[in-house]
Amino acid sequence: MASMVICVAGVPFEVGYPEGAVSVTRALSPYETSEPALFSVGPDASYETWARTVAPGRPDEEYLHSGLLHRVALGLLPYGCLLLHAAVVAVDGRAYAFAAPSGTGKSTHVGLWMRHFGGRARVVNGDKPILRRRDGAWLACAAPWAGKENWQTRMDVPLAGLCFLVRGGGNAIRPLGEREETDRLFAQLDPPGDPALTDAWLGLVGELVREVPSWQLTCTISDEAARLSYGAMSGRDDWDHGE
Structure with missing residues (x-):
């Protein structure tokens, strides 16, 4: 087994994985740290087996990543962390998370923000960010597992809002109550x-x-949808001055 100590969401921990798992080494390396590990995780065979039943036919290392990520989420839980399936973009130092089932258009919507805001925006994580509650506030944090686009920036940013995307024939946004x-x-x-x-x-x-x-955003793939979500989530009207 190989291992590496990495730091995610401000928490250093050790990850063990099979020798020769090149994609794991590549994913973890940007997060490597010399800090002492607070806990250790390794492959989760039972989770890998479950992943093969719900998503068959993927490369073996994808199942290894799934098992490692699950164990990481468990290890981080005592430190106030949750693993969220979402894409998170930060604009002017505030993070906005977009969640939806795979294939709904999270990456496309975040891409519209990136294209519009340019240097003002960073993708914190494109698929599996860590949300951490610390000192009474929530942070959106980068993590090595960032989806097929591998969009990630090693940063922890105050979380300003969550938005759940729904495909539709028009664009509309509404706040959600706690139950929903x-x-x-x-x-x-x-x-x-x-x-x-x-x-x-x-x-x-x-x-x-x-x-x-x-919020829930019912949307098309359009600048109008991105403008609508930014205005509601940020409370600002400076979309036209984004570039």
Whole structure:
């Protein structure tokens, strides 16, 4: 086994993985640190087996990544962290998360923000960011698992809002209440699967729902949709001055 100590969401930990897993080494290397590890994780064979049943036919190392990521999420939970399936873009030092089932258009929507804002914007993570509650506030944090585009910037940014995308024939956005946000979040979070950790996980999800505003954006693939989501989530009207 090979191993590397990395730092994600401000938490250093050791990741063990099979020798020769080149894609794992490549993914972890930008996060390598000399800090002492607070915990250690390794491959999760049971999770890899489960992943093969729900997403068959992928390369073996993709299942290895799935198992490692699940173990990382469990290890980070005591530090106030949640793994979210979303794309996160930061503009002017504030992060905005877009969540939806795969193939709905998260990356496309974030790409519209990037094209418009240029140097004012950074993609924190394109697929699997870590959200961390620290000192009473939520941060969106980069992580080595960033989707097929590998969009990521090693940074931790205050989280300004969550937006759940729904494809539609027009563009409309509305705020979500706590019950509806909770239901939608459960579909985009990685639950622990361990009864001993479930209460802590649910408590953290509850704090996220209470403390971070959320919206549903029914949208087309258009600048109009991006303008609408930015205005609602940021509370600002400077979209026309983005470039």
